Every structure is written in C-alpha cells, then in structure tokens.
Amino acid sequence: MPPAIPMTRRGLMAGGAALLGTATLARPALSQGQSDVLRIGHLTPRTGFLGPLGEFAVQAATLAMEEINASGGVAGRKLEILFEDSVNPQTASAKAERYIQREKVACIVGEINSASALAIGQVVQREKALFINTGANSDALRGSDCRRYMFHTESQNxxxxxxxxxxxxxxxxxxxxxxxxxxxxxxxxxxxxxxxxxxxxxxxxxxxxxxxxxxxxxxxxxxxxxxxxxxxxxxxxxxxxxxxxxxxxxxxxxxxxxxxxxxxxxxxxxxxxxxxxxxxxxxxxxHHLIQTPSAQKFADAYRARWKRPPENQGWSDYTAVKIIAQSMNELKSVDATKVVEHLEKGAKFDISKSREGYFRARDHQLMMxxxxxxxxxxxxxxxxxxxxxxSAAIPSADESLEAVASTPEENSCTFPS
The missing domain is CATH 3.40.50.2300 (Response regulator)
Structure with a gap:
C-alpha cells in the first residue's frame, strides 16, 4: 500500500485505557456532567493483519465527526468519538462493555474482524446499545448470529x-x-x-x-x-x-x-x-472514483484532511457516523431503541453512491x-x-437493491429477544 501506516494501540481521544472487571449497568445515554457532549465509541483493529484497514476507518470517522460538529453537532451537542484498538474478540467485548457501562457512549461504531463483531454484538444486545458494524462481512452476523441492536454498513459476503x-x-x-x-x-x-x-x-x-x-x-x-x-x-x-x-x-x-x-x-x-x-x-x-456529488465531496474532503484518497473501509465508517448523527437529529433523541426502530422503518440515507441506501428490516443489512x-x-x-x-453499479438501476443480497432461504435471521 502507500507508505506503511504506523500502527499503534493508542486511542486518538481520551477513552479510558484500563479495562473494568465489573461496572454498573446503564443504558446508553449522556454521561453525568457531559450533557453538552455526545460520545460514540469506535472499535476496530489498529494492529495485526487488519491494521492497515483500521487506520482508514479511524481517519474517516474523525472526518465525519469534524464535519458534524461544524454543522452544529448532534441535537445541539458536540460529538466526541473515542477510538481504541479492538485487538481480538475478547478485548473487543471487554472494551465494548466499558464504553457502554463507564463511558456512557450513545452507540458503538466499527470493527473489521467478524469474530470481534460477533462479540460486540452480544454485548450490545445484552445492554440494549446500538452497534453499527462497518467492516465485518460474515453472513452469519446477518443470519444465525444476528442481533436486533446490530446494523451493518459493510456488505455481507x-x-x-x-x-x-x-x-x-x-x-x-x-x-x-x-x-x-x-x-x-x-x-x-x-x-x-x-x-x-x-x-x-x-x-x-x-x-x-x-x-x-x-x-x-x-x-x-x-x-x-x-x-x-x-x-x-x-x-x-x-x-x-x-x-x-x-x-x-x-x-x-x-x-x-x-x-x-x-x-x-x-x-x-x-x-x-x-x-x-x-x-x-x-x-x-x-471506491474513490465513483462520480456522484456526495462521493466526490467525501473524497475531496478526505484528501484535504489526510493527504491521500479514502478507501472503502473509510467510506463505511464515515457513512455509519453520518447515519447515526442524521438519525438522532431527526428523532431528537439518542435513545438506542428509538434509533433501532427508526432504521428498521426504512429510513433512507445519502451514502455517496447513485442511489440512497436503507437498512433491510429482517437482518439490518444496508441495501446498496x-x-x-x-x-x-x-x-x-x-x-x-x-x-x-x-463496473457500473451493481445492482443496475433497473434492479432492486436487494438483487445481490442473500435471500431468506440462503441466510435467515431471527433476532433474539
């Protein structure tokens, strides 16, 4: 790839470095004394064989945060994203719990490793917190291992x-x-x-x-x-x-x-x-060569900020953060269950392609x-x-966006209660 990206385990913003063994359970909300700040927890590999992709994710999510804050934030609050290396499924699960229980994040965004995404999905289902998976492709995450509080801007296999x-x-x-x-x-x-x-x-x-x-x-x-x-x-x-x-x-x-x-x-x-x-x-x-106004606006802004074009992992994290902010602003609420219901009802979003995208209610996969x-x-x-x-966009303009997605027969999801 372009010159090797230095991989570290640091967070880009203060998110608390120590893992907690126990903590008081709490639904995602704003922290005490932090009513002017809305926090999102970001987890993704920053090291190992997936590390080169994780850096694009972090940079794109940072850009989305900066743009959202420049436009007034989320419901009048400043958006702050806490970044950490998810490392492996065990660490991802522990950090997801800490984000929710201690940092009181409004939601979690990220991941690339399918096993780690499954671990985070189990945590958010238990805690009733929102998680948007931006990089894990496994069909099982939309099928046998689907979770009602987990959505996917990344495509399925x-x-x-x-x-x-x-x-x-x-x-x-x-x-x-x-x-x-x-x-x-x-x-x-x-x-x-x-x-x-x-x-x-x-x-x-x-x-x-x-x-x-x-x-x-x-x-x-x-x-x-x-x-x-x-x-x-x-x-x-x-x-x-x-x-x-x-x-x-x-x-x-x-x-x-x-x-x-x-x-x-x-x-x-x-x-x-x-x-x-x-x-x-x-x-x-x-990819960065897509010729739609919003795609080129994102690509130009990313180049200006990070001195290279964005790639698809960056697009997914950028898009996820923008979807969260738009949904919470429309709802005037950061309540996870209300956001889940909003997304399940077919809310549409500009996702920097020729057609708007929406989350399929039965498995929470972004149709695109x-x-x-x-x-x-x-x-x-x-x-x-x-x-x-x-190629031209697939599916073509005269096809349903669901034309290349799995069918219910191929991949069935039953959300756990």
Missing amino acids: SMMVKTAGRAMVDQGLVKGKKYYALNADYAFGHDLARVAKAYLGANGGTPAGEDLVPTELTDFSPFLLKIRQARPDVVIGNLAGAQVTNFLKQYSEFGLRFPVAGFGFDTALAWGAGPGNFLGTWPTVW ELYAITALPASQVKNQWDIFSS
Missing part, C-alpha cells in the same frame, strides 16, 4: 460474491472452469469460502483445490507451488487484510499467469500490492450498490491510487 461473480461470469471465468481457492483461516474466510463455493458451483465452476491460509502468514510460496502444479483456470483469493497484499505481490514474483479473482477485498490492499502487482477482478463496496473492479494494465496506470477500472 453474499453481496461481495454475487457482485464479483457477475463480472467473472461475464469474463468467462466460471462456467466449465476449474478454480483453486485460498481461504483465510478464521470466521470471515470460512464463511466467504462457503458462499463462494456455492455460487461458483451453481454457475458451472468446479474446484481444482483449496487451502486454508493462517491470518498472520507472510510466505505464500508453498501455496503458489501447489497452484502451479494444479494448473487451474482461475485462482480465487478468499483472503483478508494484509494477506491479499502479500499474496498478490508474491503471485507476481512467481510469474504465474493463471487469471486471478477474489470475493473479499479492500482497495487499500490493491494500493499495497502496487501497480504491476495488483491483478484480477474483485468486489468493493465503494456495489462495484466490481479490475486491475488496469501497467501501461494504463497513471498514479499509485487509480490502478483499476470499475
């Missing part, structure tokens, strides 16, 4: 698979073709592999091989040797975070020529691989357009950021 899958079908990379899949060895990767295998099989693809890849692996040579021997028609990367960057760099170094595609992706990972190493076709929930991006040939790359071309 089914949406990513069906978006990239359409492009792959059009490119002749599925029907009658053999694929070799590399799958991230944790909850997200397992879920993505399951959904991808079902889609490819239904469209005439057959597996030539597959492997689980440890999340902290940096040397892909054993897997690349197996791919070379298997000679598939296409290589599928169901990977996450720095795995994608390392895989693409080493794939190019090995000189393999099998087409590459993937179903889990973030544009920062393409930037990390760099021009000439970034290959293939991948899905993304948003996605995009399939394809690496540009090296001769067409003009800078380190604009290294891909994009």
